[in-house]
Amino acid sequence: MTDANDRGADSTEGVRLQKVLAAAGVASRRLSEQLIVEGRVEVNGRVVAELGSRIHPATDLVAVDGVAVQLDPAKRYYMLNKPRGVVSSMRDEQGRPDLTRFTDELEERVFNVGRLDAETSGLLLLTNDGDLAHVLAHPSFGVEKTYIAKVRGRITPQTLQKLKQGIELEDGLIRADRAKLLQRQGDDRHSIVELTLHSGRNRIVRRMLDAVGHPVVDLVRRSFGPLNLGTLRSGAMRELTKVELGQLLTISRAADTARLGDAGSNERDS
Structure with missing residues (x-):
């Protein structure tokens, strides 16, 4: 106050x-x-x-x-279930379907927090709150994302453990925070797995699963931090509830407090 x-x-x-x-x-x-x-x-x-x-x-x-x-009544927050085939951009230079088809009728100009590649569907957050977007998109703040992937082949417990222990990719080591098998399909020709991680690297889930010999057939992001896609249909968008927004803002403010604390500590140590 x-x-x-x-x-x-x-x-x-x-x-x-x-x-x-x-x-x-x-x-x-x-x-x-x-x-x-x-x-x-x-x-x-x-x-x-x-x-x-x-x-x-x-x-x-x-x-x-x-x-x-x-x-601040001017701040807006929307959850979109992005369909496959739509790029995570407000303007695509190649003329592909982009996010403007969902935002053109909004009074406020919003932007996407992070990205999903064109062939990945699922939860995408749209907002005009730049401070919040920075915290949620930056991997150093540890905001978790959960994906459901349909992959080729039979996922074994050993493969799940390898995903959690870490895989060396061309841009460095990456590990899943959690990994579990949900289902096997078609005489083990396909597996459904759930991966949770906080990395924001490009196409990271696809690259991780490729690296362990299980290429992705279909990929959906089900959750982003405290937000969950729930029953929101593909291509639909809604404003966040008061509870969802409060949870996101709490994460953002905690990150700001930690950042200020680190800055003060660095000043004292220098």
């Missing part, structure tokens, strides 16, 4: 916290007051339990029950 003395302003500056929560869609004004009184609301990491508290929505960070709340 911004201190009035820090801003050189009087104590009436800012917006009442319960009004901000209601405007953000957290709860009604009355229920927001109850959340505050119960000590379930934090502003800039501090519990605020006074109903007269005022904040500055443009600069203060609010969380309810430890989950971050987005106070």
Whole structure:
């Protein structure tokens, strides 16, 4: 919560916290007051339990029950189930089908967080929140992605273990955080496997499975961080729920806090 003395302003500056929560869609004004009184609301990491508290929505960070709340109404977040044959670009120079077919009717200009190759379908996040996009797309922040792959051949427990232990590719070692067999098909001619990893390298799942002798026939990204595709049909798009958005913002703010802590530590050590 911004201190009035820090801003050189009087104590009436800012917006009442319960009004901000209601405007953000957290709860009604009355229920927001109850959340505050119960000590379930934090502003800039501090519990605020006074109903007269005022904040500055443009600069203060609010969380309810430890989950971050987005106070900027201009920020938008969409989940798309990208079909096969669509490139992860807002403008494809080769004239291939791109993401504009899903975003042209939106009032806001959004962009994709990370990429899926044209032949991979599944969950793609679209947003105009650059800070969030940076955290989610960068492998150093460890945001996990889960893929379901149909591959040629019979996947063995030894192969799954190799995927988890690590494979040396042309651009370095890569390992899956988790790998499991879901199903075998057609007299073991095909296997269905689930891989979870946090790497953002190009076509990494296909290259990993190629390297262990099981080329990918079909590949779908089912989850991205806390987001799950669920029953969203291919080619459909929807806005994130308040819960989903809160989970993403919580990840982003935790990463920012860790980054600031590392920067402070480096300054002290230098």
